[in-house]
Amino acid sequence: MKNNISKKTELVANWQTLMRVFLKPEDEESKLILIKYMEQILFGLHDFLKKHVGITEEVSLKELSMRFTNTAINKNPEKKLTEVITELIEDIAPHAVNVASPYFIGHMTSAIPFFMVHLKAIVTALNQNLVKIETSKVVSILEKQVIAKIHRIIYKKNESFYKEHVQNVKTTLGCFTKDGTLANITALWVARNSLLAPTKEGFSGIEKEGIVAAYKAYGIEKCVILASRLGHFSLKKAGGILGIGNQNIIAIDVDANNRIKLGLLNKKIKEIKQTGGRIKILSVVGIAGTTETGTIDPLEEIGMLCSENRIHFHVDAAWGGPTLMSEKYKHLLNGIELADSITIDCHKQFYMPMSSGMVYFKNPLILNSIQYHANYVNRPDSVDLGIKSITGSREANSIILDCALKIMGTQGYALLVEHGIETARKFAEEIKRRSDFQLITSPELNILTYRICPANIREKLSENNFEQRQSINEKLNKINRTVQRLQREAGKSFVSRTTLSVGSGQKENIVVLRCVIMNPMTNINILRKILDEQEEIYRCYMQEGRGINQAESVPA
Ligand SMILES: *Cc1c(COP(=O)(O)O)cnc(C)c1O
Numbered sequence: 001m002k003n004n005i006s007k008k009t010e011l012v013a014n015w016q017t018l019m020r021v022f023l024k025p026e027d028e029e030s031k032l033i034l035i036k037y038m039e040q041i042l043f044g045l046h047d048f049l050k051k052h053v054g055i056t057e058e059v060s061l062k063e064l065s066m067r068f069t070n071t072a073i074n075k076n077p078e079k080k081l082t083e084v085i086t087e088l089i090e091d092i093a094p095h096a097v098n099v100a101s102p103y104f105i106g107h108m109t110s111a112i113p114f115f116m117v118h119l120k121a122i123v124t125a126l127n128q129n130l131v132k133i134e135t136s137k138v139v140s141i142l143e144k145q146v147i148a149k150i151h152r153i154i155y156k157k158n159e160s161f162y163k164e165h166v167q168n169v170k171t172t173l174g175c176f177t178k179d180g181t182l183a184n185i186t187a188l189w190v191a192r193n194s195l196l197a198p199t200k201e202g203f204s205g206i207e208k209e210g211i212v213a214a215y216k217a218y219g220i221e222k223c224v225i226l227a228s229r230l231g232h233f234s235l236k237k238a239g240g241i242l243g244i245g246n247q248n249i250i251a252i253d254v255d256a257n258n259r260i261k262l263g264l265l266n267k268k269i270k271e272i273k274q275t276g277g278r279i280k281i282l283s284v285v286g287i288a289g290t291t292e293t294g295t296i297d298p299l300e301e302i303g304m305l306c307s308e309n310r311i312h313f314h315v316d317a318a319w320g321g322p323t324l325m326s327e328k329y330k331h332l333l334n335g336i337e338l339a340d341s342i343t344i345d346c347h348k349q350f351y352m353p354m355s356s357g358m359v360y361f362k363n364p365l366i367l368n369s370i371q372y373h374a375n376y377v378n379r380p381d382s383v384d385l386g387i388k389s390i391t392g393s394r395e396a397n398s399i400i401l402d403c404a405l406k407i408m409g410t411q412g413y414a415l416l417v418e419h420g421i422e423t424a425r426k427f428a429e430e431i432k433r434r435s436d437f438q439l440i441t442s443p444e445l446n447i448l449t450y451r452i453c454p455a456n457i458r459e460k461l462s463e464n465n466f467e468q469r470q471s472i473n474e475k476l477n478k479i480n481r482t483v484q485r486l487q488r489e490a491g492k493s494f495v496s497r498t499t500l501s502v503g504s505g506q507k508e509n510i511v512v513l514r515c516v517i518m519n520p521m522t523n524i525n526i527l528r529k530i531l532d533e534q535e536e537i538y539r540c541y542m543q544e545g546r547g548i549n550q551a552e553s554v555p556a
Helices: 002-007 015-022 028-049 061-067 083-095 115-126 138-155 158-167 180-195 206-218 232-241 262-273 297-306 320-325 368-369 397-431 453-461 464-491 524-543 550-552
Strands: 175-176 224-230 251-252 279-287 313-317 342-345 357-361 437-441 446-451 496-502 508-516
Touching: 028 083, 083 180, 115 397, 138 158, 138 357, 138 397, 158 175, 175 180, 175 206, 180 224, 180 232, 180 279, 180 313, 180 342, 180 357, 180 368, 224 232, 232 251, 251 262, 262 279, 262 297, 279 297, 297 313, 320 342, 320 397, 397 437, 397 446, 397 524, 397 550, 437 496, 437 508, 446 464, 453 464, 464 496, 464 508, 464 524
Parallel strands: 224 251, 224 279, 279 313, 313 342
Antiparallel strands: 175 357, 342 357, 437 446, 446 508, 496 508
16 A cells, blocks of 8 residues: 555545535636546547447457456545546447447447437436426426327327326326336236226225235136237246236247237137136237337237227337337337337437336326325325336436437437338348348348358258258257357447247247347448358358358357
8 A cells, every 4th residue: 555655646535525526616627627528438439439349359258357356445536537537438448339330230229319428418417306396396397298299109199188188297198117128017017906906895906915815806816918929028027026927928929920920819818718717817918029020019900809808908119119200100000009008118219328218008097006105205196206106216318308309300210210121121132132141030120130041051941841950950050150159259240149939830949140220320231241241251161161061060
């Protein structure tokens, strides 16, 4: 320690330095310094973002993890703000993932408009807490307004409906959540409480009495949720958290277009009804943009089925929701207005910073089934938004969405949505033109999957029986896994991979490359380069004598 002191002035934590951290800069000089920091963040980071893509293996994860093993916190300050910022820009950013690159097309996280950084900074500076009006005032009111705006895009109720509800303290059209997972959980929580509501016979509701009492009061053995097998894993989490058990999230098979099989869904509902009420359907979930393939379930038909059978219809539009902004493609989501609840993520196709989700409800009173009060906050009939929310304290993401809608207009978002869909379609055509590739799922929205599978192998696959096909597919799976990994490690571009279960009879598991086209800077030329690179990697790999037949010797 003594040596350190002699080398440089030791930093100390005392009242004087503390006050400096909390107070606004008083003189011109300190103002200039703070502005310099902001510049450093905005432009220093941007320079970095232009350079790297994905996790480059220059420094391996193992090596990185060895740099982060010190678990002691210094008693005295270690660094000044300027040093910390420099370190973030020089040491952390280069080893983070450049999700903003147009060559980064693997996930639902992408570039965001530049203004989002400013809006986020303002939200931080204001530091409002939406749990109650006393810590947010007008921001709670603004939040109700922006929720009504999005509700209107989805449900298209008339002017008087929105006049009545926009600032009504007794009703709620939706709420902000931390993410899509919590939005789905909120929707299913509400569905559960509506299904197992208080009864005239004296049962005071599942929220109060718990699952055992509820099942007893209703004379049921279990509750289930039905969704296509492409449902997001947050539905399973909901099953666990809501106490119905995640094995009771029942996966319904999908058709060749990856949409839930309506016949099977109908059959399942009938089957369950025949139990004479011993099993209850908590909700049927339709997906508007599956995470893996971007496909949309037949929402209209599912909606009708649900209303005939009086089942809560939830639509998981975490991904596809903003498609409603596009006049050209909003018809893809026809039937979404039949949903009792809808999830939409802000940090996906609303291009907002991490992380923010939303859930919307058709019935403005339905959220009452999850309301909580406390004496110090959230008094009944106040505007306190925390009354009906899974989250407690939370930031004012509504400000960001509202400003973004003002800056972009629905047309701005429509352009992004349309660019994604149309570029994905061009990409699909390009994949079909190249003999080494096989398109697996065509883009309905802006997500598609394909794999390396040369034309001659495709022929073999179509001729052979199941066992032979399986063995070929296993080899192809290894090749695709390897090519995906090598491309990621090369650090120029990034596509993700997943495993899909395909085939009309016996299912085969195939590894596919998955692309999400949401960055407006991603164009067909870039996509061609990404395919070129994959072809190149594949060719080298074959030349090394590790052909399809030797593929097993390659580490996955
Ligand atoms: C992304 C996604 C979710 C979960 O959202 P998070 O924000 O990651 O929690 C749920 N459903 C679908 C269809 C999604 O694409």
